[in-house]
Amino acid sequence: MRNIFNYIDRPSPVHRLTGATKLVCLLLWSFASMLTYDTRLLALLMLLSIPLFALSKIRVRDVSFMLGFTAVFMVLNNVLVFAFSPQHGVSLYGTKHVLLSLGGSYEVTAEQLFYHLNLVLKYASSIPIVLLFVCTTNPSEFAASLNRVGVKYSVAYSVSLALRYIPDIQREYHEISQAQQARGVEMSKKQSLFKRLKSASAILIPLILSSMDRIEVISNAMELRGFGKNKKRSWYMARPFTGLDYAAMALCLALLLAALWLNHLNGGRFYNPFI
Amino acid sequence: MKKSPVVTIVAIGIGAALFFVLGRFVAIPSPVPNTNISTQYGLLAFMAALFGPLAGLLIGLIGHALIDFSYGWGIWWSWVIASAVFGGLVGLVARKIRLSDGEFGKKDLLAFVLAVVLGHAVAWFAIAPVLDIVIYAEPANKVFIQGLFAGAANIVTTLIIGLLLCYAYAAAKPKKGSLKEEK
Numbered sequence: 001m002r003n004i005f006n007y008i009d010r011p012s013p014v015h016r017l018t019g020a021t022k023l024v025c026l027l028l029w030s031f032a033s034m035l036t037y038d039t040r041l042l043a044l045l046m047l048l049s050i051p052l053f054a055l056s057k058i059r060v061r062d063v064s065f066m067l068g069f070t071a072v073f074m075v076l077n078n079v080l081v082f083a084f085s086p087q088h089g090v091s092l093y094g095t096k097h098v099l100l101s102l103g104g105s106y107e108v109t110a111e112q113l114f115y116h117l118n119l120v121l122k123y124a125s126s127i128p129i130v131l132l133f134v135c136t137t138n139p140s141e142f143a144a145s146l147n148r149v150g151v152k153y154s155v156a157y158s159v160s161l162a163l164r165y166i167p168d169i170q171r172e173y174h175e176i177s178q179a180q181q182a183r184g185v186e187m188s189k190k191q192s193l194f195k196r197l198k199s200a201s202a203i204l205i206p207l208i209l210s211s212m213d214r215i216e217v218i219s220n221a222m223e224l225r226g227f228g229k230n231k232k233r234s235w236y237m238a239r240p241f242t243g244l245d246y247a248a249m250a251l252c253l254a255l256l257l258a259a260l261w262l263n264h265l266n267g268g269r270f271y272n273p274f275i
Numbered sequence: 276m277k278k279s280p281v282v283t284i285v286a287i288g289i290g291a292a293l294f295f296v297l298g299r300f301v302a303i304p305s306p307v308p309n310t311n312i313s314t315q316y317g318l319l320a321f322m323a324a325l326f327g328p329l330a331g332l333l334i335g336l337i338g339h340a341l342i343d344f345s346y347g348w349g350i351w352w353s354w355v356i357a358s359a360v361f362g363g364l365v366g367l368v369a370r371k372i373r374l375s376d377g378e379f380g381k382k383d384l385l386a387f388v389l390a391v392v393l394g395h396a397v398a399w400f401a402i403a404p405v406l407d408i409v410i411y412a413e414p415a416n417k418v419f420i421q422g423l424f425a426g427a428a429n430i431v432t433t434l435i436i437g438l439l440l441c442y443a444y445a446a447a448k449p450k451k452g453s454l455k456e457e458k
Contacts, residue, residue: 085414163292204440219285223279
């Protein structure tokens with residue numbers, strides 16, 4: 001219950017990178033995989049994450065639950081896309097190679113299959129890097145790194161506060177929910193949807209009213225200590241950059257530039273093998 | 276009474292933590308896959324009405340991004356941005372509501388309903404599907420139907436939970452001018 005963000009502390013080169021570097025790399029990497037639909041680059045991004053996992057000493061067992069969850073999400077999304085728009089690939093790639101006809105507009109075309117391959121690759125290229133980031137970045141360092149990459153420190157501090165109070169609020173939610181259950185409030189599947197909503201609010205109201213008091217207490221404490229007086233602040237968890245940090249950022253920047261260059265080369269976001 | 280900026284910062288932090296806990300653990304599954312009936316938007320609307328548009332925007336952004344992070348499926352930017360826009364819009368439209376003075380009358384009710392409906396309509400019928408198409412190149416009819424269902428379900432649950440919270444909060448606060456000098 002405490003380790004909701006799955007941070008795994010192991011000595012590795014990836015853990016030694018500063019939080020700011022990992023955040024910059026995550027952003028560059030996800031922009032690269034978001035911008036392009038070039039199959040070759042997406043495949044490269046997917047393959048590159050394998051040695052990174054090995055380097056960071058994160059084992060598949062550590063993330064198997066999240067991978068399973070994502071796989072279900074991915075399959076559902078693909079099924080939905082096919083059900084709603086079986087000719088999407090044809091309209092994207094401009095040609096039509098029918099492999100199998102299922103009746104009506106439901107045909108399996110080479111273009112559609114290729115589009116689904118790209119969709120799957122898109123997940124496979126961006127999700128491992130998020131998992132890696134979550135597993136190797138200390139949540140307390142995360143807020144400091146947000147400030148480092150240019151986010152205003154008051155906003156970075158909000159993120160830090162949120163991370164700090166998630167376990168507290170979770171515990172409080174649990175306590176209130178058990179107290180209400182003891183008084184006969186039920187939220188299980190046996191109840192109708194409307195009843196469930198009503199019971200949810202019986203838990204939410206005390207939780208949120210007590211959180212409002214919490215806001216007052218915390219902001220008074222911060223104000224008494226002069227929070228927000230200066231333009232800058234220092235962070236306990238901040239660390240200086242090393243050569244490794246610059247190398248990692250340069251690599252990720254190169255990947256983003258490759259994505260932009262390929263988009264230019266393909267005359268669009270799609271790599272089209274059909275013409 | 277004017278609120279100090281520190282209160283807003285703390286409200287964003289606690290609000291995002293609440294949004295996270297509700298979104299992560301109090302989601303009610305709906306008949307359509309990938310889509311939950313979520314309780315967190317009621318909270319977001321309430322917080323936005325109480326603390327203003329900036330707080331609403333950032334609670335939506337941070338809270339939703341943290342939920343996506345903890346699931347580990349990557350940040351689904353189009354929906355994160357939609358949540359942020361919803362929070363910001365409710366904060367803007369519901370600016371006139373004087374919840375912090377313990378007042379929530381008929382006019383405020385109307386403003387709140389208007390803010391929620393408008394915010395959800397813009398976020399889920401326009402922003403989320405359009406970004407899904409732009410970023411992920413998904414087919415248009417699929418994302419619009421998904422958005423339509425999510426938006427409609429969200430409007431209903433947000434109104435139920437948001438209004439309950441507003442009434443409970445207003446009742447718990449002493450009214451402005453409720454004390455009279457004895458003569």
